[in-house]
Amino acid sequence: MKIPHFSIRKKIILSFLLVILLGGIITLILGSRLIRNTLISQAQDKVKHDLSSAWMVFNERVSDIKEFVSLTSERERLENSLEKKDYVPISKCLNQLRKKYRLDILNVTDPKGVVIIRTRNPSITGDDRSQDEIIQRALSKEVTASPQIISRELLLREGKELADKAVIEIKPTPKAAKSSKNKETSGMILKAASPILDEDNNLLGVLYGGVLINRNYEIVDSVKEMVYKGEQYKGHETGTATIFLNDLRISTNVKNKDDLRAIGTRVSKKVSDAVLKNGKSYIDRAFVVNNWYITAYEPIKNLENQIIGMLYVGMLEKPYIDIAHKVMITFTFMASMLVILLLVLLYFSTNRIINPLLKIVEATQKIARGDLSHKVEVNSRDEIGYLAESFNKMTDDLDAANNKLIEWGKTLEKKVEERTKELREMQAHLIQSEKLASLGKLAAGVAHEINNPLGGVLIYSHLILEDIDKDTPYYDNLRKIVKETTRCKEIVKGLLEFARPKEPETNLVNINDIVEKALSIMETKTLFQNITIKKKYFSSLPKITADSAQLQQVFINIIINAAEAMEGNGSLTIKTGIDKDKKTIHIHFRDTGPGIPEDVKNRLFEPFFTTKEVGKGTGLGLAISYSFIRKHNGTIEVQSKVGEGSTFIVILPVKNEPKKD
Numbered sequence: 001m002k003i004p005h006f007s008i009r010k011k012i013i014l015s016f017l018l019v020i021l022l023g024g025i026i027t028l029i030l031g032s033r034l035i036r037n038t039l040i041s042q043a044q045d046k047v048k049h050d051l052s053s054a055w056m057v058f059n060e061r062v063s064d065i066k067e068f069v070s071l072t073s074e075r076e077r078l079e080n081s082l083e084k085k086d087y088v089p090i091s092k093c094l095n096q097l098r099k100k101y102r103l104d105i106l107n108v109t110d111p112k113g114v115v116i117i118r119t120r121n122p123s124i125t126g127d128d129r130s131q132d133e134i135i136q137r138a139l140s141k142e143v144t145a146s147p148q149i150i151s152r153e154l155l156l157r158e159g160k161e162l163a164d165k166a167v168i169e170i171k172p173t174p175k176a177a178k179s180s181k182n183k184e185t186s187g188m189i190l191k192a193a194s195p196i197l198d199e200d201n202n203l204l205g206v207l208y209g210g211v212l213i214n215r216n217y218e219i220v221d222s223v224k225e226m227v228y229k230g231e232q233y234k235g236h237e238t239g240t241a242t243i244f245l246n247d248l249r250i251s252t253n254v255k256n257k258d259d260l261r262a263i264g265t266r267v268s269k270k271v272s273d274a275v276l277k278n279g280k281s282y283i284d285r286a287f288v289v290n291n292w293y294i295t296a297y298e299p300i301k302n303l304e305n306q307i308i309g310m311l312y313v314g315m316l317e318k319p320y321i322d323i324a325h326k327v328m329i330t331f332t333f334m335a336s337m338l339v340i341l342l343l344v345l346l347y348f349s350t351n352r353i354i355n356p357l358l359k360i361v362e363a364t365q366k367i368a369r370g371d372l373s374h375k376v377e378v379n380s381r382d383e384i385g386y387l388a389e390s391f392n393k394m395t396d397d398l399d400a401a402n403n404k405l406i407e408w409g410k411t412l413e414k415k416v417e418e419r420t421k422e423l424r425e426m427q428a429h430l431i432q433s434e435k436l437a438s439l440g441k442l443a444a445g446v447a448h449e450i451n452n453p454l455g456g457v458l459i460y461s462h463l464i465l466e467d468i469d470k471d472t473p474y475y476d477n478l479r480k481i482v483k484e485t486t487r488c489k490e491i492v493k494g495l496l497e498f499a500r501p502k503e504p505e506t507n508l509v510n511i512n513d514i515v516e517k518a519l520s521i522m523e524t525k526t527l528f529q530n531i532t533i534k535k536k537y538f539s540s541l542p543k544i545t546a547d548s549a550q551l552q553q554v555f556i557n558i559i560i561n562a563a564e565a566m567e568g569n570g571s572l573t574i575k576t577g578i579d580k581d582k583k584t585i586h587i588h589f590r591d592t593g594p595g596i597p598e599d600v601k602n603r604l605f606e607p608f609f610t611t612k613e614v615g616k617g618t619g620l621g622l623a624i625s626y627s628f629i630r631k632h633n634g635t636i637e638v639q640s641k642v643g644e645g646s647t648f649i650v651i652l653p654v655k656n657e658p659k660k661d
Contacts, residue, residue, distance in 0.1 A: 012350050013343065020339050027335070043294040043320050044283050050313045051283075051296040054223040054241055058311060061219055065211060066145035066192040068101050073194040073207040082108070082196060082204040087117050095119035098209065102218075105158055105189065106209040108196070113139055116205065121159045129208075133303045138193035138206040145192035146303040148210070149245065152185040155212075166214040168250060168264045175287045176247070177269035184264075188213040188245045188300075188309055213243050214250045215263065223313065224253050233319045236291070243300070244310040247272045254289050254314075262289045267297075267310065275299050275310050285317055292317040360387065367395060457485050504547030504631050511585055511652070512537045512576055514548050518555035519574070527560075527568045536575040541585060544654055546632055551652075554625040558589045558648045561621070565593030565646065578654070584634075587650040595642040604638060 072078070072094070081090035087108075098106035098119050108117035113130025129135050137144035155163035166187030170179060191210035198204055213219070220241040224230070228239025242252035247267045256262040266272075267286075274282045275297045282297040293314035300309040461482045468475055515537070522528055562572050570592040577586050596604070605626040622636075629636050633653050640646035 013346055016346050017339075017343065020342060040285070040294065040317075040320060043315060043317075044296075047294050047296045047313060047315055048283050050223075050227045050239070050315075051298060051311070053227050054311055054313045055298070057219055057222050057226065058243075061211070062145050062147070062190050062192070065103070065190055065209060066143065066194075068097075068103070069106075069145075069192040069207055069209050070143045070194045072097060072209075073196045078108075078196060078207070079198055079204060082110075083198065091117045091119055091122055095122075102211065103209045104162055104212040105191070106207075109135065109206045109208070111139070111203045111205055113206065118157065120162065121157060124157050127157060132193075132208075134191050134193045135206055135208055137303070138195050138208065139203070141195045141197065141201075141203060143192070143194045144303065145190070147213075147300050147308060148189055148191045148302050149308050150187050150189050150191075152187075155187055162212060166212060168214060168248065170248060170266065171262075171264040173265040173267075173289065175268040175270070176266040177272055179266065184245065184248050184250075186245065188243070188250060214245070216251055217253065217261070219243065220251050220253050227313065228315075233316055236316055236318075238319070239313065239315050240288070240293070241314075242310075242312040244312065246309055247276060250309075256289055265289050267312075271295075271297055271310075276307055279307055286314070288314055294320070457481075461485060504550055504628075506545045506547055508543045509546050509548045509551070510543055511541055511551075511587060512539075514551050515555055515574060515576065515587060518552050518559060522556060522559050522563070525563075527563045530569045531563055531566060532571045534571060534573040536573065538575075538577045541576060541578060542582070542654055544585065544652060546652065547628075550628040550631070554628050554650065555587070555589075557621040557625045558650070562589055562591035562593065562646070562648075566591050567593075583654055585652045585654060587652075588647055589650075590645060590647040592645045595644055596638065596640040596646050597642055601638055601640055605636070 077093065078090055081087060090108075094106050094108070094117065098104075104120070106119045107115055109129055110116050113128055113132075113135055115125050115127050115129055118125055130139065134144050134146055134148060152163055152166065155166055163185075166185065168184045170182050170184060189210040189212050191208065193206055193208035196204045196207055220243060223241040224237075224239055227241075228237075231238040237253065237255065240252070240254045242249050242254055244250065244267060249262055249265050249267075252261055252263060254262045254265075256265065267275075268288075271282050271286050274280050276299065279299055282295070284295065285292055286295040286297075287293075288295065294317050295312060295314035297310050297312050299307040300311055302308050461478060465475070465478050465482055468478060519533065519535075523533065559572070566572070572592075573588070573590040575588040575590070577588075578584070579586065605622050626636055629650060629652070635651050637649040637651065638646065639649065
């Protein structure tokens with residue numbers, strides 16, 4: 001027996017190898033993501049905690065300024081100087097205090113908010129600061145502190161040196177949004193103000209002071225030292241902190257390529273949109289100047305809750321990425337060794353599968369030559385053993401299979417005969433339908449021919465009835481002739497309308513108006529005296545193109561049927577509406593009658609079908625109504641349960657071109 005070039009052994013080994021490699025690749029990808037996401041997630045949790053520490057340092061500095069200004073405003077010497085309006089001595093004293101406590105601004109206003117002492121630049125006073133939101137609070141006797149943006153014009157009043165310190169050249173930064181500015185002249189200050197009160201709690205003025213953040217590294221370096229303790233990774237600072245004025249770095253220990261503080265660089269557009277535009281925290285990886293960091297940003301807001309900047313802390317992402325790579329390299333090496341070991345074991349284990357299969361192949365060749373008595377030896381109780389047993393059983397079942405084929409042939413003949421019978425029955429049904437159609441045409445012709453004689457009989461009967469004496473024995477008989485002739489006339493009329501319906505005469509109509517006209521005709525009838533009419537019209541129904549007379553006849557037929565079903569006592573609810581797509585209008589007629597049985601409901605629109613007593617209905621009303629609605633490309637639906645009433649729903653398209661037969 002010749003073994004194929006591409007044997008089962010090779011297929012099994014290659015299949016297992018493919019599965020192992022595919023599983024290994026998927027495991028490596030998922031493992032890499034899991035390890036990386038776990039490390040990054042832990043880093044994000046840490047940087048979020050670090051941001052809280054940064055806020056603690058930031059707010060502590062604001063509190064220090066607030067406490068200093070508050071305590072200084074309570075000095076008796078300051079109160080005496082303001083009461084006596086002797087500003088020179090106290091100005092010098094305040095300037096010394098400003099330098100001692102590292103403030104950039106320390107000024108005094110009068111009770112109206114006009115600056116009377118400017119310690120850094122004493123020669124410039126008299127400017128009105130009452131519109132400053134922080135000073136406004138102090139004028140209301142409230143000690144207040146908050147970050148604030150201050151313009152170059154106000155900084156110049158404190159001195160050119162301070163104003164120039166605030167000026168920062170804006171530098172091109174990768175991934176930052178486009179900017180029309182090339183220089184920032186405003187400054188961010190941490191500012192506090194406190195009222196100066198006399199012994200009687202009268203306002204003498206306001207003391208306010210602050211620290212300019214532009215190029216002031218006290219806060220960011222304190223954060224770096226407290227949180228990251230100067231850690232480095234491959235020559236780069238591991239942790240950094242920054243204070244932004246809007247999206248511009250004005251105080252930072254992030255380094256640029258020249259190993260200088262990256263003052264004047266800007267935050268990436270993605271972060272700017274999240275924090276400055278949407279006012280949300282941003283905790284994720286971000287590109288910071290020239291490296292990827294795991295970062296946390298939060299908006300800095302002024303006293304009026306307006307976003308004026310951001311506080312940032314971040315850790316270098318590369319240490320975490322390198323750890324993930326080392327873990328994956330180790331894992332990949334171990335997985336490769338395991339794959340080699342599995343392939344060696346697989347090669348030897350396939351012998352137990354291949355040898356029994358070779359025996360089965362040999363047996364099939366003998367059976368192909370006609371030896372149906374050949375059996376395969378069964379030596380195992382696994383799938384191969386079951387295959388051998390099945391193979392042996394197959395040869396025993398061949399004769400039975402032939403017999404079954406013969407039986408199937410007979411069954412097929414029987415099924416063909418049954419199908420032929422069904423086709424004959426369908427053909428007979430079609431012939432019957434054709435006969436009914438011809439009968440309808442014949443009925444229409446007969447109705448047309450007897451319509452004129454009936455009219456003559458009715459006219460002459462009326463004339464005789466008018467001339468004859470009511471006391472004669474013929475009067476009642478003649479009146480019955482008139483009544484029955486009128487009924488025949490109505491039947492003929494209905495038959496003609498059903499057989500040859502008139503084409504709709506369309507114009508723009510309001511469905512609510514047509515329903516209301518139909519009701520106004522019927523409400524005066526005796527049958528409706530004890531029926532409650534409930535109207536639920538949709539006020540914004542669009543006008544549609546339709547034959548108002550035909551629709552009115554349809555609505556009258558449905559209303560009459562509802563009233564007769566309730567035997568003149570009950571409730572009729574009429575509701576109009578439009579579907580959510582505004583393509584069809586729905587008119588609901590719901591009665592509280594006994595309901596319609598299912599067998600009757602299926603025949604409601606058949607011509608001449610009626611459940612009324614003989615002489616009280618022709619069975620053409622709903623059939624004609626249905627033909628009218630079909631002419632308008634609409635339909636009529638019926639919902640009913642015995643004992644719960646019935647609902648007839650007329651559905652009409654909003655945009656409609658009536659059918660023409």
